[in-house]
Amino acid sequence: MADDANSIPELDQEKYDADEHVKIICLGDSAVGKSKLMERFLIDGYRPQQLSTYALTLYKYSTTVNSKAVLVDFWDTAGQERFQSMHPSYYHKAHACIMVFDVTRKITYKNLSNWYLELREYRPEIPCVVVANKIDADMKVTQRNFNFPRKQGLPMYFVSAADGTNVVKMFKETIKMAVSYKQNSTDFMDDVMRELENFELEQKNEESLETTEEGVKPESPESV
Ligand SMILES: Nc1nc2c(ncn2[C@@H]2O[C@H](COP(=O)(O)OP(=O)(O)OP(=O)(O)O)[C@@H](O)[C@H]2O)c(=O)[nH]1
Numbered sequence: 461m462a463d464d465a466n467s468i469p470e471l472d473q474e475k476y477d478a479d480e481h482v483k484i485i486c487l488g489d490s491a492v493g494k495s496k497l498m499e500r501f502l503i504d505g506y507r508p509q510q511l512s513t514y515a516l517t518l519y520k521y522s523t524t525v526n527s528k529a530v531l532v533d534f535w536d537t538a539g540q541e542r543f544q545s546m547h548p549s550y551y552h553k554a555h556a557c558i559m560v561f562d563v564t565r566k567i568t569y570k571n572l573s574n575w576y577l578e579l580r581e582y583r584p585e586i587p588c589v590v591v592a593n594k595i596d597a598d599m600k601v602t603q604r605n606f607n608f609p610r611k612q613g614l615p616m617y618f619v620s621a622a623d624g625t626n627v628v629k630m631f632k633e634t635i636k637m638a639v640s641y642k643q644n645s646t647d648f649m650d651d652v653m654r655e656l657e658n659f660e661l662e663q664k665n666e667e668s669l670e671t672t673e674e675g676v677k678p679e680s681p682e683s684v
């Protein structure tokens with residue numbers, strides 16, 4: 461594509477072509493497998509060794525839900541203890557949350573309630589799923605009852621990023637919940653945000669028209 465004033469960056473183009481655009485966040489302690497789950501879903505791959513995520517990674521994924529084009533932004537963060545809690549911008553305008561624990565480390569399950577409290581402080585209404593990861597290491601856990609998701613009325617998935625069990629199912633269902641939340645939400649702040657988004661988009665379009673008009677003007681020698 462010609463690199464001129466008329467060209468729109470590819471990602472932005474994709475964003476505006478999609479019928480719906482949702483943001484899904486991922487929470488949980490360090491090393492529970494948040495990044496590996498994303499890797500498994502998005503590139504159908506898994507590399508056993510990798511450094512812990514530094515601060516934030518954003519993954520983009522395009523799909524269709526009920527024959528509508530949907531662009532998903534997955535936000536992945538390092539859940540390291542030193543961060544303790546996430547920056548509010550992480551939660552800002554999220555439409556669903558994937559909360560992960562590691563079935564081989566009890567403390568990561570216990571800490572779910574802290575993550576959940578913080579999530580609800582910023583996003584009281586969004587759909588949230590609980591994910592028990594690493595079941596390949598201990599298949600027996602799938603027979604056990606987990607109180608936390610039951611008490612909170614949250615769907616729970618037993619998954620393994622290592623062998624792929626239930627990973628696609630969990631992500632696809634979460635995306636559907638995010639889209640449905642965005643479409644049906646009566647959340648007042650979401651309405652305000654949507655208005656602002658449209659306003660920003662209109663402004664951008666106006667700006668890009670202005671740039672185009674300026675772009676075709678030959679440069680006047682006096683201005684040099
Ligand atoms: N056995 C097994 N190990 C896994 C699985 N998923 C992740 N791991 C291992 O757990 C470790 C941590 O995985 P990550 O995906 O980096 O964890 P994370 O939650 O992103 O960690 P932070 O980025 O520090 O927050 C890695 O060594 C993975 O290989 C799984 O399903 N089964």
Ligand SMILES: [Mg+2]
Nearest residue numbers: 494495512513
């Ligand atoms: Mg990570």
